Every structure is written in structure tokens, then in C-alpha cells.
Amino acid sequence: MAPKNRIIIDTDPGVDDVLAILLAFAAKAEDLEVMLISLTFGNVDVRSCLRNVVAIFHILEKELKWREEQGQPIGFEGITKYKPIVAIGADEPLQDTIESADYFHGIDGLAGTHTTHPHFSPEENWKNLFEEPPVEDDLTKKAREQTKIEDVPTQSFTPSLVPAHKEILRLLRENEPDTITLIAIGPLTNFALAASEDPETFLRCKEVVTMGGTVDGIGNVTPVAEFNVYADPYAAARVYALSSPIPSSTMPVPMEGERSVHMPTYPPKLSKQLKLTLMSLDITEHHMLSRREFNAHASSLAAKASPLAQWMTAFMTPMLDKMERLHHGHEGEGAALALHDPLCVWYVLTQEDDRWKPSSRSPEDIRIETAGQWTRGMTVGDKRSRKRRNSDGEVPHDRGNWLGNRSGNRVYRMLESPGRGVAAVYLLDTIFGPK
Structure with a gap:
């Protein structure tokens, strides 16, 4: 029987990213299948992110063995009944310079544990899994075949040599439409690359659930910007634009400078609008562990x-x-610690709970500022009480067609959950088992 939810997690681990991934892997197989972990730069560089993901599998393999020895329930059906793919994605933003949050998460993304607790880190030979194998002579081939399987941590995941955005498109192409949810808990660069390469295939997803931005609150890297959006606002703007009936109405203006990747515009007519659910700081800051x-x-x-x-x-x-x-x-x-990223996974697992509620204005026209000197990465929401017009014509009091019936983005920004105090309990009970 197919699971209720099949997901792709795009991530830049990060402490709260790791909590989100553990929550996903600990879910019951009938509730959730993690098909792909796609990696992007963000909290730290993409190679450090990859090491952190491999470390998750490394630790979980040890944990499952320990639980079996202790006679405890094994759990973690996300890796015992499925075998997620791991793929490396973007190592820098589409435009402008790279930003990181190693000042917060530590130089390795996990508070320095690879240095302070090296026995928790996988052996360095895991790197070979993500590199094209060299041409082998008979002696090298024989030595490789004699390597113990436990020396290379591949039991619980499948390493990919394909760029992450291409793996995303392949999975969407090979599965029925509206069956895979895309969860972004880092910068949206990989999703923007996938959407740019093949927008119609990208729109085969069921929904994009993304952690990022702040509309009613304050930012965490500038007064107005949240880190994931700030790290690549151009990518975020392109993904958000797919929620619009007319994506061109909110597409970002390309920058000129040292770092600027040419991205084609979307076709004028697409088959559907993207369903975009936003977990912004407006909700995540209030769910603590x-x-x-x-x-x-x-x-x-x-x-x-x-x-x-x-x-x-x-x-x-x-x-x-x-x-x-x-x-x-x-x-x-x-x-x-705020449970920013785990909220996305919690939402997918419990979205049938009617206590999840978006803002009263949803779907909202929320746009990403990409060109502002002081407002880079700002998620701009229209808080005015005026109603939409019957026409998309530009008028002096509505620059930018914010009140047009056909223009603008359509974003569902979650503001209420099953309970602020429930999130941490749900997370810990799922990962460790009830106390």
C-alpha cells in the first residue's frame, strides 16, 4: 500500500534541518516516504551539508542496531522500509554573493560536533559514493570487491551522481501528478533550477511547503528578512511566481554584476498554478523545543x-x-530552540488536522524583494484592507498590480497549528518514543 505522503526534502543541514529529517525518517511507513534528500548551500557550504546528511544515516544505522540489542521497538521506517536517494545540489545562489549561517549553526552546521565528537562522524570514504568511479585495472577492481560492505555507509540510502534539481524532475516525471510534496527547509535554489529547466514537470508536484520569510514579524538576518529567503531571494521569487495566474507579474528583475545566472522566463501559459504553503517566522518562532x-x-x-x-x-x-x-x-x-524546519514535516504528517489554519487573507499575494539595498530577501505581503479590483489595469493608487484579480502570487501562509506546546512533544515522541 502506498504511503499517504511521498516527499522530497530540500535542505541545508543545520541543526533544525536535522531535527526535521529525523522526524520524517521516524514516521511510520504508511504515513510518509522520503524519496529524496536534495542538498543545497545555506547554513553551511553544500559539502558540509552532505556530510551532515551522511552522518544522520551513519548514526541511525548504529541506533537501529542498538535498539535491536536492547529489545526496543526499531522504528525509523523511513530508512528500514524505504531507501531515500541523496543528491548534491546548488553550491551558491542564482544571483549575488553566497551567504551562510555558520556563525549560528557552527562551522560544520552541527555546532562543531564533527571536531568535538569525531566518533559520531562517518569514515571519510563516504565521499567516494558521490564521485564518478575511476577507470580500474584488475588489481584495483579486486581490492574494491574485497572491501567490507560495512566500511561504506550505503545500506540505508542511495547516493546519486545526478544534480539534485535533475533528480527532483526525474522523480516528478516518473510518478503520477499530485503525489509528491516538495519540502524546502533551505534556500530555494534547487527548486528554482528545476522549475526553470522544466516548469510543467515541476508543477506535477502536489504542493511546495517551504520554511522561509516573515510578513508580520521581524527578520532574523536583517530587520525584514529571514535567512532562507535572504540567502537566494532571486530563487525564492521565481518559485513564488509559479503560484500566480500570471507568473510574469511577479517575476524578479535580473541583476547585473559578478554573480548572475541567466534564467529563462516561464512560458506565458502554464497548465496550473503552484500550490505554495509557507511556514514563515510568523508561525515557526512560536514553536519551541x-x-x-x-x-x-x-x-x-x-x-x-x-x-x-x-x-x-x-x-x-x-x-x-x-x-x-x-x-x-x-x-x-x-x-x-525554535522548530523552524520541523514544522514543515509536522504539517505534512498532520495536515488533515483542522487546527492548521492559514492567515485570514490566504491565499495572499506575497512577493520577494530582490533589488532593495536594505530590503534584500524581504517577503512583502499586502496588509491593506482594500479589495481586489475587477481589472488588472495600472492605476496611481496601486502600483505593481497588487489588487488585480489575475496578477500577483497566491500563497497560503500558515499561522495556526495543532498547538504551540504540541510540536516539541510530537517531535520527541516520534524520534525517541514516548517517555
């Missing part, structure tokens, strides 16, 4: 030598320490 909640689940398991609990403690502890330094009044057990 506290030190108290994490320790309540992980501490006893770590003491029993659970590889997963020990590994997560290794990067969660310094991250929660950092949050404690940043937010006075939330010291000690009250220190907390």
Missing part, C-alpha cells in the same frame, strides 16, 4: 548508550547554550 523537554527524552537514553540520543545531545547542548546567551530570561532548563 526547550532544554527541559529535550533532556526529559534524551538524557536517560544517552545514559543507556543510545547512539542517537548521545549524538543529538552533542549538538543540542551547545545550541541551547547559545540560545540561552541570546535570550535573557530563558536561562537553564528554559533555554529553547
